[in-house]
Amino acid sequence: MSIQPATRVLTEEQIADFHRDGVVVVRGLFSADEVASIERGIERNLAEPSDRFKVASQPDDPGRFVEDFCNWQRIAEFEDIAFTSRAADAAADLMRSPVRFYHDHMLVKEPGTRQETPWHQDQPYYNVDGFNNCSLWMPVDPVTTESTLEFVAGSHKKGWLMPRTFMNNEAKWFPEGSLTEMPAIEGHRENFDIRSWSMQPGDVVFFHMLTLHHSYGVPGTQRRRAFSLRFLGDDMVHAPRNWITSPQFDDLDADIPAGAPMDHPLFPLLRAG
Numbered sequence: 001m002s003i004q005p006a007t008r009v010l011t012e013e014q015i016a017d018f019h020r021d022g023v024v025v026v027r028g029l030f031s032a033d034e035v036a037s038i039e040r041g042i043e044r045n046l047a048e049p050s051d052r053f054k055v056a057s058q059p060d061d062p063g064r065f066v067e068d069f070c071n072w073q074r075i076a077e078f079e080d081i082a083f084t085s086r087a088a089d090a091a092a093d094l095m096r097s098p099v100r101f102y103h104d105h106m107l108v109k110e111p112g113t114r115q116e117t118p119w120h121q122d123q124p125y126y127n128v129d130g131f132n133n134c135s136l137w138m139p140v141d142p143v144t145t146e147s148t149l150e151f152v153a154g155s156h157k158k159g160w161l162m163p164r165t166f167m168n169n170e171a172k173w174f175p176e177g178s179l180t181e182m183p184a185i186e187g188h189r190e191n192f193d194i195r196s197w198s199m200q201p202g203d204v205v206f207f208h209m210l211t212l213h214h215s216y217g218v219p220g221t222q223r224r225r226a227f228s229l230r231f232l233g234d235d236m237v238h239a240p241r242n243w244i245t246s247p248q249f250d251d252l253d254a255d256i257p258a259g260a261p262m263d264h265p266l267f268p269l270l271r272a273g
């Protein structure tokens with residue numbers, strides 16, 4: 001099957017913002033129909049969780065934070081948005097590269113969730129090396145700055161930081177002492193260039209897999225259902241790990257050697273560049 005060429009959707013200014021800050025907001029990337037479709041996909045995912053589904057909040061949390069990963073092959077709405085929407089075109093603009101689909105990620109905070117998403121980078125949890133990448137995060141519910149995703153501008157250029165579990169702060173990936181620890185950002189927020197945007201359904205943020213990001217819980221009665229797509233550019237290669245990555249991909253080592261491109265049916269090319 002021939003891979004579609006990308007259509008230009010972002011401005012030079014948006015592309016420059018992403019490269020400088022490691023994050024850019026793109027208003028209205030998805031149509032109302034696309035948002036409704038993703039919302040249906042999220043509800044289906046919640047009703048039919050996969051083996052990767054996890055609860056990321058404590059049992060006594062008044063709300064609930066749940067996540068699931070890699071469901072595009074069984075949830076048509078997720079497959080559609082990855083393959084046919086302007087998301088992959090925007091990723092091609094940002095990466096100036098062919099676009100490979102890495103995975104989808106659903107993140108839902110139910111009303112009253114206290115659990116924060118701690119400050120973290122994504123790439124140290126993954127099984128990929130390289131720098132040319134981007135992720136998209138979009139809410140299907142309106143989010144205020146209290147519960148939106150927030151980012152430390154420029155942090156994607158400052159190296160890898162220790163990944164830890166969200167709930168208990170355990171080092172389950174890189175061994176203790178092998179990476180620099182996360183700086184204490186909460187309590188010292190004035191020392192960091194923190195960027196965030198209130199968002200309407202259809203708006204998205206694109207961010208680099210090394211950009212530090214965080215969100216608070218959600219107050220009141222508002223759900224915060226979000227969906228994310230992860231994209232790989234032309235220098236991204238397989239980095240097999242001695243631990244279970246998040247998300248987990250079983251038995252890839254036999255198919256993709258260390259250091260090779262993620263050329264595999266699980267990671268389809270979405271745009272030719």
Ligand SMILES: O=C(O)CCC(=O)C(=O)O
Nearest residue numbers: 107117122137215226228
């Ligand atoms: O939705 C959240 O609170 C966290 C999102 C996140 O960490 C991500 O998309 O990588």
